[in-house]
Amino acid sequence: MSARVAWIRRARAAAAAILLVAAPRVAHTQERILVQGILDIEGWSTDSASRLLARNEGRASGLARLCVWSAFEPVSGVVAYLQMEVAGGSALEEGTEVGIEQGGLRYTRSRALVVDAGMIAPIVGMYANRHLSTRNPLIGEPDGYVVAYPLGVRVSGKTETLDYRIGVISLPVYNERYMPEPTATPHIAAGAGVTPHPGVRVGVSGTIGPWLDDATPAAALDGRSWRGYEQRVAAADAEWSVGYLDLRGELAHAWHEVPGHSKMVHGTSWYGEGSYAFTPRVFAALRVERNDYPYLKPVGTRWPARSMVVGNGEVGAGYRLAAGQALKVSYRRDRWGVPSAGGRQLPDGHALAVQLSTAFDLLDLIASARGR
DSSP states (O other): OOHHHHHHHHHHHHHHHHHHHHGGGHHHHGGGEEEEEEEEEEEEEEOSSOTTTOOGGGSOEEEEEEEEEEEEEEETTEEEEEEEEEEESTTSSSSEEEEEEEEEEEEEEETTEEEEEEEOOOSSSSGGGGOSTTTOSSSSOOTTOOOOOOEEEEEEEEOSSEEEEEEEESOOSOOTTTSOOOOOOOEEEEEEEEEEETTEEEEEEEEEEEOSOTTSOGGGTTTSOGGGOEEEEEEEEEEEEETTEEEEEEEEEEEEOOTTOSSOEEEEEEEEEEEEESSSSEEEEEEEEEEEEEOOOOBTTBOOOOEEEEEEEEEEEEEEEETTEEEEEEEEEEEEOSBOTTSOBOOOEEEEEEEEEEEEEHHHHHHHHHHO
16 A cells, blocks of 8 residues: 555545534534535446546446535634545446545635645646536536646635735646656646636636656656656636626646657647526536647656647536536547557547536534434
């Protein structure tokens, strides 16, 4: 068992103990405690070969996912928070996934000055705000915007027209499908946005720092330390909401110093998304994405860093069954524009998915059970 896995399991057990101890006391401190969650049930039917979309080797599969977050305000302006997720089913590569999404302390001086410390939300990009199924109008997520929660310290705030965030975080922007899992080390990250009119926002963000794994063999580092190879990421995002229509998009460009390459290797990723509510209950959405970024995993001591080009799109519809409960169905296709190492084209794929999401407030459920 790796140290990281052991740490996650210990933290999970501690978090569970805290919630179990806190629950009987909610009648006295309900105004200072928040325990909420989302239960997702999904069914999948995919092809068997796509590097991006295939699940369970193409056989019908399913999963159940429980996400729970809690917050406690011991004194005014200071909040301790924790978000955990556990999932299991044949649609997952590992069968079972357990992890802590976020956890830390937040100090709020005012709307314009908020300080977070711990395992915090990413600073680069804005998709993390819609990672939860109740905020995502579709079922899938953009491949180029993997949500990873680094350790760090962030200062953020907003006014009527401006918002900002800046901090020191432990991880670069990475996708484990195309890059080594990085070793934690300090990175500078910042972002800002402007809202010139209600429903309209544009923003920028970026980060800089090492991106390699300290376990990379010395023979593959071309005589330099793993910390000596730098990543730079610049991103832009935009949102426009009018009436029942919501449009969003993000664009990111990354530069990487790669062993054996005299020039920085770079790539681009973007997605655009639109959703429309036909009635208070019925909605539909569409997302398109294109990624043109390098494959940054070593082959022995060599770093091919060849371009990986993939485009994919997802279309879906949903029906809100009740407050906090929605049923969604979506269809997704991908198209690869790069040959594999053997010269053959990487296979395109498809995925059909259905999802039932139910949001709940644990304290309300406990209060209701006591009242019966």
